[in-house]
Amino acid sequence: MSSDWEPPQSIETIYEKAFSMGGMNRPTTGKRSEEELPVGSAAFQLYSLATPNGQKIGILLEELEIPYDAHVINIGHLEQFSKGFVGVNPNSKIPAAMDHAPVDGGPPLRLFESGAIMLYLAEKYKKFIPQNPRQRAECMSWVMWQMAGQGPMTGNFGHFMVYAPGDKGQAREYGVARYGMEVQRLCDTLDKHLEGKEYICGEEYSIADMIILPWFDIIRGKGYTHANGVAARNFLNMKQYKNANRWAGALLKRPQVKRGMLVCRGKPKPWLVDDRFKHLAKL
Ligand SMILES: N[C@@H](CCC(=O)N[C@@H](CS)C(=O)NCC(=O)O)C(=O)O
Helix, strand or coil, rough: CCCCCCCCCCHHHHHHHCCCCCCCCCCCCCCCCCCCCCCCCCCEEEEEEECCCHHHHHHHHHHCCEEECEECHHHHCCCCHHHHHHHHCCCCCCCCCCCCCCCCCCCCCEEECCHHHHHHHHHHHHCCCCCCCHHHHHHHHHHHHHHHHHHHHHHHHHHHHHHHHCCHHHHHHHHHHHHHHHHHHHHHHHHHHHHCCCCCECCCCCCCCHHHHHHHHHHHHHCCECCCEEEHHHHHCCHHHHCCCCCHHHHHHCHHHHHHHCCCCCCCHHHHCCCCCCCCHCC
């Protein structure tokens, strides 16, 4: 097959051209500044932002009703590269957390990768994770489906649809087609699975629901709208996923989920300080 694109001998000659998001991406990892992280009084300290990956943890913390402090990490300001944050997550991505009261009574324990944080908390509190081995296996399968499939594919779709440089038209169209089609296939998988079910694991509400909801919601709602007004929800025809929309709509009625989606949106717990969200505060 002929090709009009030939890779150069090494990536360095082209990655400058592909730079986006203000120099956030580099081929190396590690701290870029010396700031330490704030530490509040609760045992559980969350360092996050209200993106879909962050919202998963917010939902679980609100559902668990455990004390926690949340700290906003502004990735646009490159706070994920501070010395303190890199100490918690060497991979420099939100969400990350510290448990100052781990079950073994040992020193504070660091947590990164949203799926790992969800599993850790669910196992620590023995909640929202099925105890029945069959149901537990099903729950794990969906958690891994989310982490390896739905999250990365939807994020890459969003990148090509909305964030990639404006002058990369051809690359963007290919990226949007490739990832957009895969996102539709993943949504179809979810939709077919949810036929006749209340939750991902049937009758049991679990971390599988909490981890999948935010990424589904971003594309069925107002997220990922191109500057020309074309919105992902229309572009991908999100209305077609009737079972998944019913499931998402029901979950989003839960006050815990509503609060969880807001954790680290501008403020750590916006319902405590922002009049628009005060009705969501716990009595
Ligand atoms: N697999 C990771 C993905 C985390 C992730 O991609 N976080 C994004 C925000 S949603 C981030 O921190 N981006 C900052 C960066 O890339 O520098 C997880 O699920 O925790």
